[in-house]
Amino acid sequence: MASVPGNRTAHQASPVDTRARYRRILRFAAWHLAVTWWFELFLPRIGLRRIADRHRARRMRHFARRFHDLAVELGGLMIKVGQFMSSRLDVLPPEITSELEGLQDEVPPVPFPAIKELAEAELGAPLEAVFASIDETPIAAASLGQAHRATLLAPDREETGLSNVVFKVQRPGIQAIVDVDLAALRRVGGWLKRIRIVAERADVPALVKEFAQTSLEEIDYLNEAANAERFAVEFADDSRVAVPGIVWERTSRRVLTLEDVTAIKITDAEALRAAGIDPTAVAPVFASVMFEQLFTNGFFHADPHPGNIFITPDRDPSAEHPWKLTFIDFGMMGQVPPKTRSGLRKLLIAAAARDGQGLVAAISDIGVLVPSADTRKLEQAMTQLFARFGGMGFAELREVDPREFRDFAVEFGDVVRSLPFQLPENFLLIIRAMSLTSGVCSSLDARFNLWDSVEPYAARLLRDERGNVVKDAAAHVLETAAVAMSLPKRLDGIITRIDEGSIEVSNPRMERHLARLARTAQRAVGALIFSGVLIAGALVRADDPVLSNVLMVASLLPLLYVLRPGRR
Structure with a gap:
């Protein structure tokens, strides 16, 4: 959930015109699919690839800018789609990801009277009878809801042991917006299913179905509260992690009240240093905690962007860790099936060992490669990749000659495109979580080397297994x-x-x-x-x-x- 800038003018809430919204999303998708087909498929087929290549970067920026404007104007799930695309650094070009990366911070808040009306209807009582005080200025606004600070009444303080809380309320009319957006996405998914090059890579309707399930769970705050408690149990014995407590008496499907754990935003390097915390020391701990969720627990935070993670200094000088990673917003959680988790563990161990053949075998086990795929060329390419770039951090990679990168990327891309890849179900959130984790770690430490975190964790997995x-x-x-x-x-x-x-x-x-x-x-x-x-x-x-x-x-x-x- 994104913080709200103080100088932003609140947009007035208005009834949802579902038909106009549905048609607008489809028109946008149809036009850009037609443009992509023309330049990326038709022109190369008739020998005019140079024309398609000449202005590709400009077309990508134009598409990203138009989608950015559409998402900010419509809100709802369009913001979520844009956030997902901004995290796909592994697939989408920087012209798209850089334009969309700020979407999480551009959601206008709903005026407080509309929030108050919905909350009172949901809780069955005036807010003055529920809270001792409530701040009408939101501390955060997201595509599906917004949050306000509040103080509990004396009886609730005695019962819960909490005083300051965050009062999170859904945006009015969000259920209708989500229904319309999902209907539009299902239609677009049906179009993409008919494009052979797309259908060979992913079952788009299945991905839309997974996205729909996640979105519907995210607007059910009872589900989010249960996720928070389960996450807290998973890390109950881990002194590095903190989770806000839930005030169940003041929580419903559209209203969530939880402990106020607001602290230092994980990527606020200046504030971290002022608190005596080295940002470069935070990166490996954060990576390790995310590895624990994905490869060991199988229950993970699927939206670990900087607005959802705080660094909380520990006031106890004898504490094992002088600060904690405090996670919030448990609406988007993922679960890794045992078979997929086993494949991911093998993948991690193979990556740490720079084992190209083992890495490809793990990819096949996960289901990213169809069983009939001839993997010999991919194994050779992965071996070359490890031999040349294995173990390098982001800062070291930036120092490599761009021409060498370009030549390798062309060769590697040809190998990848020749193989029957597919994106299995339950994998969309895993990719999102890993992409965001990598981005956060790199912003904390420009010289962060993911291998330094992968290798000790992989060694531990190897000992455990x-x-x-x-x-x-x-x-x-x-x-x-x-x-x-x-x-x-x-x-x-x-x-x-x-x-x-x-x-x-x-x-x-x-x-x-x-x-x-x-x-x-x-x-x-x-x-x-x-x-x-x-x-x-x-x-x-x-x-x-x-x-x-x-x-x-x-x-x-x-x-x-x-x-x-x-x-x-």
Whole structure:
């Protein structure tokens, strides 16, 4: 939720003209889709790619500027769409993202009389009977609601232990606006589904459905309150994180009352330094906390922009951390399914190890690549990427020769476009959270190196999962050994059937070849068991030296079987 500048004139609330709003969104989308089709698909197809390339940056800026104006004027979910596009630094060009990045700070507030009327109808009592005092000037305004400071009455203060609170109220008529915007987005999604190059990359109707579900949850403040409490439970034992308490007696579906935890905005470097806090020390902690949510808990804050995170200095000098990350606004939360979370953990470990092949395998596990994709070229490209740019921070990347970046980007882009990528469901919010996290960390520290945060976290994941790795390796060894052990028996069966005449053999040397193959399979079983037991012993050495020594000694038995005389 964005803070409200003091010199902004409040716009008067007016009834929603749903038909005009719906038509305006569709006209905007239809026109820009037609322009994109003409320049990006049709002209290159008839050999006029140079014309399309010549003014691409200007077209992008024009589109972003027009969408920016449309979103500010219409509000509602158009602001959310713009905020999402501004965070897609990985996909969209800077001409678009830079123009839209300020959208979260440009939402005009609703006049207080309209807010008061809605709140009193929702709570069933005059605000004077609910709060000891309330500030009519909003401290924050967002596309779906706005917030005011208030003070609880004495009975509520005694019951909750809180005094100063934030009173958050939905914008009047927002439900109708959300319904219209979602209907328009569904129609645009249907158009995009018919464009082959888009349909191959993403199931747009499914993405719109996910966006709709998130948006409808976000305008239900009972759901937001429950999310806040769940988030607080997830980090109850983490001294780095703070969450505002909820005043349930003064909360409903369209009204939310919570503890006032307003402190220093996370990207306010000057205020942080004035409080004795080094902004560069905040970045790795914030990244680590977001990793914890995404890769361990599976329940994460999907809107971690600077307006939703405060740095709260700890008044207790004996506290483990001199400050806390205080999260607010839990309307947009994401959940990572176990399979996706497992793939993300593998991806993180592979990225920390600069393992291009492992990274591509993890991407496939998550579902970003279709199963039939030929990944050899992508593995080569990722290996080259790690070899040249792996481990560099943003400041170091800026020092690389732009021509080298451009040449690599062209080659890498060709590889990516040749592969059948797809955007799976539940992934939209993950991408948004990671994009915002990267942006916040970079603003805190221009030389912030994401690898410095990824590597220790990946190492911890690797230690935590060592037991699982051993189990998986042992299971794989046993499964392969079982197949290999059954091979001699199957070969004997084939030989028996040959002896009985039930199989005709045209080559008289077949029996000798089969017998030799059976002996080879037996030696392979011995070698396989030796390798598996030896590797298992090495993996558990750090945690259980005794078991490790037993396994390593035991591995000698199958090795002796393989090497004994007469088995050559």
